[in-house]
Amino acid sequence: MTETQLLQFIFSGITIGCIYALVALGFTIIFNTTSIVNFAQGDFVMLGAMFAATFKSLFHFPLIMAVSLSVLSVATIGLIMERVLIHSLKDDPRLFASVMMTMGASIIINAISILVWGADPLSLEAFSGETPIRIHGATLVPQMFWIAGGIFLVMILLVIFFRFTWLGQGMLACSMNKDAAASMGINVKGMIFLSFIFSATIGGLGGALVAPITMATLDMGGIMTLKGFTAAIIGGLGSVPGAFLGGIILGLIEALSCGIISSGYRDAIALSILVLVLMLKPSGIMGSKIIRK
Amino acid sequence: MQRKILPFLGIVLLIIYPLWLNEFLVSVSIITGIYIVLLTGLALFLGYGGQFSFAQAVFYGLGAYTSAILTTKYHVPVIAAFLAGGVLAGAVGYILSAPILRLRGYYLAVATLAVCQIFHVLVVEQFNITGGPTGVYDIPIFSLFGFEFKTAISYHYLVWVIALASLLFAKNLMNSRIGRALKGIQSSEEAAMVLGVNAFNLKTKVFVLTGVTGGLAGSLYAHYVSYISPGNFTLELSIWLVVILSVGGVRTIMGVVLGAAFTTVFPFLLGKYQNFNMLVFGLILVLVLKYMPNGIAGFLEEQVFRLVKRTRI
Amino acid sequence: MKRKVWAVLIVLIGFGLSLFVSAAMCQEPYKIGVSLGITGVQGAAGQRQIKAVELAVEMINAKGGIHGRPVKLIVEDDQTKPELSVAKTNKLVSQDNVLAIVGGNSGDSAMAIGANVEKKEVPFFSPTGFSGTEAQRNYKYSFLMIPNYDDAIEILVRYSIDKLNCKNIGLLRLTRLWGVQASNAYKDMAKKYGITIVREETLSDTDKDMTPQLTNINAANPCAIAIWAAVPAAAISIKNARQLGIKVPLLGNPIFAAATTPEIAGEAAEGVIATATLVPADPLPRQKEYVDRYLAKYNLPADMWDAAIFDGVNLIAHAIGTLSPEKVNPKNLRNQIASIKRYEGAGAIVDFTKHHWPLSESWVLVTIKNGKAVRLEVK
Numbered sequence: 008m009t010e011t012q013l014l015q016f017i018f019s020g021i022t023i024g025c026i027y028a029l030v031a032l033g034f035t036i037i038f039n040t041t042s043i044v045n046f047a048q049g050d051f052v053m054l055g056a057m058f059a060a061t062f063k064s065l066f067h068f069p070l071i072m073a074v075s076l077s078v079l080s081v082a083t084i085g086l087i088m089e090r091v092l093i094h095s096l097k098d099d100p101r102l103f104a105s106v107m108m109t110m111g112a113s114i115i116i117n118a119i120s121i122l123v124w125g126a127d128p129l130s131l132e133a134f135s136g137e138t139p140i141r142i143h144g145a146t147l148v149p150q151m152f153w154i155a156g157g158i159f160l161v162m163i164l165l166v167i168f169f170r171f172t173w174l175g176q177g178m179l180a181c182s183m184n185k186d187a188a189a190s191m192g193i194n195v196k197g198m199i200f201l202s203f204i205f206s207a208t209i210g211g212l213g214g215a216l217v218a219p220i221t222m223a224t225l226d227m228g229g230i231m232t233l234k235g236f237t238a239a240i241i242g243g244l245g246s247v248p249g250a251f252l253g254g255i256i257l258g259l260i261e262a263l264s265c266g267i268i269s270s271g272y273r274d275a276i277a278l279s280i281l282v283l284v285l286m287l288k289p290s291g292i293m294g295s296k297i298i299r300k
Numbered sequence: 301m302q303r304k305i306l307p308f309l310g311i312v313l314l315i316i317y318p319l320w321l322n323e324f325l326v327s328v329s330i331i332t333g334i335y336i337v338l339l340t341g342l343a344l345f346l347g348y349g350g351q352f353s354f355a356q357a358v359f360y361g362l363g364a365y366t367s368a369i370l371t372t373k374y375h376v377p378v379i380a381a382f383l384a385g386g387v388l389a390g391a392v393g394y395i396l397s398a399p400i401l402r403l404r405g406y407y408l409a410v411a412t413l414a415v416c417q418i419f420h421v422l423v424v425e426q427f428n429i430t431g432g433p434t435g436v437y438d439i440p441i442f443s444l445f446g447f448e449f450k451t452a453i454s455y456h457y458l459v460w461v462i463a464l465a466s467l468l469f470a471k472n473l474m475n476s477r478i479g480r481a482l483k484g485i486q487s488s489e490e491a492a493m494v495l496g497v498n499a500f501n502l503k504t505k506v507f508v509l510t511g512v513t514g515g516l517a518g519s520l521y522a523h524y525v526s527y528i529s530p531g532n533f534t535l536e537l538s539i540w541l542v543v544i545l546s547v548g549g550v551r552t553i554m555g556v557v558l559g560a561a562f563t564t565v566f567p568f569l570l571g572k573y574q575n576f577n578m579l580v581f582g583l584i585l586v587l588v589l590k591y592m593p594n595g596i597a598g599f600l601e602e603q604v605f606r607l608v609k610r611t612r613i
Numbered sequence: 614m615k616r617k618v619w620a621v622l623i624v625l626i627g628f629g630l631s632l633f634v635s636a637a638m639c640q641e642p643y644k645i646g647v648s649l650g651i652t653g654v655q656g657a658a659g660q661r662q663i664k665a666v667e668l669a670v671e672m673i674n675a676k677g678g679i680h681g682r683p684v685k686l687i688v689e690d691d692q693t694k695p696e697l698s699v700a701k702t703n704k705l706v707s708q709d710n711v712l713a714i715v716g717g718n719s720g721d722s723a724m725a726i727g728a729n730v731e732k733k734e735v736p737f738f739s740p741t742g743f744s745g746t747e748a749q750r751n752y753k754y755s756f757l758m759i760p761n762y763d764d765a766i767e768i769l770v771r772y773s774i775d776k777l778n779c780k781n782i783g784l785l786r787l788t789r790l791w792g793v794q795a796s797n798a799y800k801d802m803a804k805k806y807g808i809t810i811v812r813e814e815t816l817s818d819t820d821k822d823m824t825p826q827l828t829n830i831n832a833a834n835p836c837a838i839a840i841w842a843a844v845p846a847a848a849i850s851i852k853n854a855r856q857l858g859i860k861v862p863l864l865g866n867p868i869f870a871a872a873t874t875p876e877i878a879g880e881a882a883e884g885v886i887a888t889a890t891l892v893p894a895d896p897l898p899r900q901k902e903y904v905d906r907y908l909a910k911y912n913l914p915a916d917m918w919d920a921a922i923f924d925g926v927n928l929i930a931h932a933i934g935t936l937s938p939e940k941v942n943p944k945n946l947r948n949q950i951a952s953i954k955r956y957e958g959a960g961a962i963v964d965f966t967k968h969h970w971p972l973s974e975s976w977v978l979v980t981i982k983n984g985k986a987v988r989l990e991v992k
Contacts, residue, residue: 008832009832012828012829012832015824015825015828015857016824016825016828018824019822019824019825019828022822022824023821023822026821044406092586095590096589096590101593102405103546104589104593107543107546107585107589108586108589108590110539110543110585111582111583111585111586111589112582112586114578114579114581114582114585115579115582115583115586117578118576118578118579118582119579121652121656122579125657125660126652126656126657126659126660127657127873128657128844128845128848128873128877129877130848130876130877130879137852137856137879137880139856139857139858141858146824146856146857146858148856220821220822220849221821221845221849222845222848222849222877224845225656226654226819229536230819233413233535236410237410237413237414240406240407240410244406262822262824262825263825265825265826266825266826266828266829270814270815270816270825270826271421271424271425271788271815272421272425274417274418274421274817275417275418275421275422275425278414278417278418279414279418281410281411281414282399282400282411282414282415285403285407285410285411286399289402289403289404289407290407307619322707322708323703323706323707324703324704324706324707324708325707325708327700327703327707328700331696331700424788424789425788427793432793433720433721433788433789433790433792433793434744434745434746434790434793435721435724437724437728437746437748438748521696525696525699525725525728525729526728526732527695527724527725527728527748529695529721529724529725529790531694531695531721532695532696564700567690567691567692567697567700567701568700568704577690578652
């Protein structure tokens with residue numbers, strides 16, 4: 008195995024890892040506010056991809072408009088989801104019920120999507136062309152830089168949000184102790200409402216960014232949820248840098264096991280490592296020592 | 301005298317009704333029975349262990365493949381292969397419990413999810429043992445001491461005897477000391493431990509139970525359809541089993557029966573396009589979560605209870 | 614306690630009674646059952662195929678049906694899941710009493726349904742190719758409407774040797790059954806023609822990046838790379854190959870000839886070589902009517918798999934027509950079908966007296982030119 012090959016595997020890992028990281032980041036807001044893992048998060052990404060591809064490739068809107076409209080549409084769907092489903096749960100629902108509710112949302116979103124889009128995949132043009140960038144013999148697609156840019160933007164915003172804004176701190180307080188937060192004057196229901204909109208926005212943006220690489224397909228949702236969730240767990244649920252790290256690590260493990268060991272056993276290897284990580288550090292690499300749930 | 305006759309008639313009716321049904325409906329009944337066996341252990345783990353397990357498809361698959369391979373390649377008698385399937389699945393459950401069961405909540409969920417995927421990869425890649433994507437075909441008919449369960453009706457009775465046995469077993473388990481300890485863990489693991497309950501051991505026992513019942517169900521399935529492939533035992537199935545129990549209700553026998561029945565009957569209720577089905581199912585799931593926290597079975601029981609209260613003076 | 618028992622009994626009896634739903638049994642039309650994955654993994658293909666089935670029935674009924682009786686479809690979606698397809702075919706056979714079944718649009722669904730109809734003795738047409746298993750070879754009731762993929766691969770290999778002067782081929786293929794078949798076929802061809810598979814790698818349908826596998830393949834210096842995958846993984850693979858700077862010819866599978874692949878893969882797909890039975894942009898004379906009608910009715914280009922199932926329905930109708938009405942039953946139907954000597958359909962050419970899948974002459978070479986799949990004429 009040459010240096011170039013190894014580098015190529017690493018680039019592949021980073022590419023796919025960034026995709027996973029984008030999904031994982033979407034989990035953090037809802038989790039930090041409600042301790043719910045949103046099983047529809049991958050579907051937000053799928054919707055972002057489908058909307059962007061539809062607006063740009065089918066309706067021929069200019070790129071910026073297509074992406075913005077797409078993010079807006081997904082955010083709206085997140086809003087609807089919260090109002091109709093989550094909000095309507097009785098006060099203080101069991102966590103299990105809330106998580107199942109997101110699964111229900113996922114099922115409904117997927118069923119409606121098939122009706123709307125049919126089953127054919129859609130493509131989205133890369134934002135700045137397809138000419139690969141060569142570094143030391145290995146290649147990277149230009150779209151990667153858009154994805155990386157998106158990730159860093161989202162991460163910086165999230166870190167600032169949770170650490171330095173009143174709103175962000177309020178959201179964190181909600182997940183730690185709802186009643187205490189409420190008694191401090193925090194509008195818990197409002198926080199939950201916003202958290203879904205924010206997570207949907209991140210998901211939608213993520214979908215638009217990755218679609219040029221992954222294509223926009225209706226079965227993306229399930230896979231993205233699973234991989235993103237796995238990445239978030241590796242990095243520690245709720246941690247913003249953890250989500251990013253988890254995504255990159257998962258991507259790298261997949262690409263390296265695929266390239267160096269065996270393409271067939273790739274998933275088995277990646278997941279075995281995950282189980283090992285969980286046995287050694289059950290709350291993930293950057294997860295807090297307090298195991299919330 | 302009258303009080304005894306009506307329930308007795310009801311039971312007799314239940315026993316003989318399959319004789320009137322066409323083969324398709326009998327097949328629905330058979331698969332329902334198999335799912336009851338598959339779901340019983342999982343219901344205990346979910347409802348009383350209080351834990352997610354997305355590994356149920358693994359046990360189902362282990363039982364199915366063990367039984368299929370032993371009978372096709374090694375010509376082991378079916379009944380032995382059937383039991384071997386259950387034992388192997390249970391053993392794997394035991395081995396897995398050590399690393400996994402100390403995890404909680406989401407982390408346990410992901411670990412079981414990982415196990416499910418790893419199993420799938422192993423089945424696909426180890427084609428010398430499992431046949432890989434081609435699967436195992438020509439799986440022989442179930443036979444017990446020379447009697448072959450060739451007809452659908454005979455298989456129906458076989459499956460339902462086993463299904464009812466597992467339900468009975470679960471019920472007795474919950475009424476025993478183990479059951480009480482489980483209920484204790486479920487309300488508060490810490491409190492239970494203070495009282496001397498070894499939560500980890502208990503969870504392991506229930507997990508192994510999900511393995512054994514899952515494995516037996518898998519074997520029943522394999523000998524019924526005569527062809528199995530990795531596509532039968534996916535993560536999607538594992539997730540579905542958890543979801544359907546949430547809808548049916550995890551803590552009652554009726555919940556398990558409802559879950560099993562729903563899984564088999566539902567794809568036929570709305571006809572042509574399955575995504576309408578999925579849409580309706582999503583809506584049902586959401587409504588059940590909102591209005592029936594104990595699942596449909598729990599809800600029905602509450603209604604019956606209220607009826608009783610109201611008719612008492 | 615009493616009431617509880619009653620409640621349980623009522624629910625269980627209710628369940629039992631609900632199973633007595635009787636289908637409206639109209640004796641008049643000839644019923645054909647459909648068990649297709651209209652949603653699920655092969656949902657995209659399934660949706661096109663159900664359209665083809667409906668078109669076939671429409672055309673048959675427009676001509677007055679068979680023996681003056683209409684053909685009626687009973688459609689079931691099996692979500693491309695093998696166990697659901699077994700349950701659905703059970704319903705179609707026992708409850709709806711269909712004469713024949715079309716469907717099973719994935720490898721293991723076709724195997725599962727095939728095993729089932731063999732016991733139920735109902736003929737079954739599937740838009741899939743032969744899986745290579747002994748079981749399926751011996752099934753009397755399964756009729757596969759896609760020619761053997763092994764023959765397609767043989768054509769590609771010969772093209773590679775004759776026209777590309779290439780004997781070192783790299784292979785990237787799916788982990789599932791279809792990919793395993795391709796792998797076995799390429800290995801057989803390696804023995805037969807003395808070529809070498811320099812490196813073999815696998816991928817899954819849901820993979821989003823194949824650069825590791827392609828890097829490994831490329832490192833073994835092939836003069837051509839064969840890719841055997843479905844959409845969108847196939848399109849992504851082609852793009853990845855070009856991204857890595859791989860310039861050698863790419864040999865594909867029939868998916869590459871479908872209209873959507875060049876659309877999604879874009880420029881990267883230029884020059885890819887594959888085989889198909891039907892090329893929508895460039896049909897053979899016998900295929901033109903189907904392609905035109907499909908486009909006119911659905912505003913979509915046809916592809917070889919929906920042509921395959923279209924032929925399946927027509928073959929069933931043809932066979933029914935050769936029997937006298939009172940003799941029409943699944944078993945006789947099967948015997949009639951099995952005796953068909955030569956039928957040139959919209960998709961493939963069959964001779965069921967030889968084997969239950971089409972002849973290898975059904976394959977044509979295809980290449981992608983200017984974003985469209987066209988037939989490649991080879992002298």
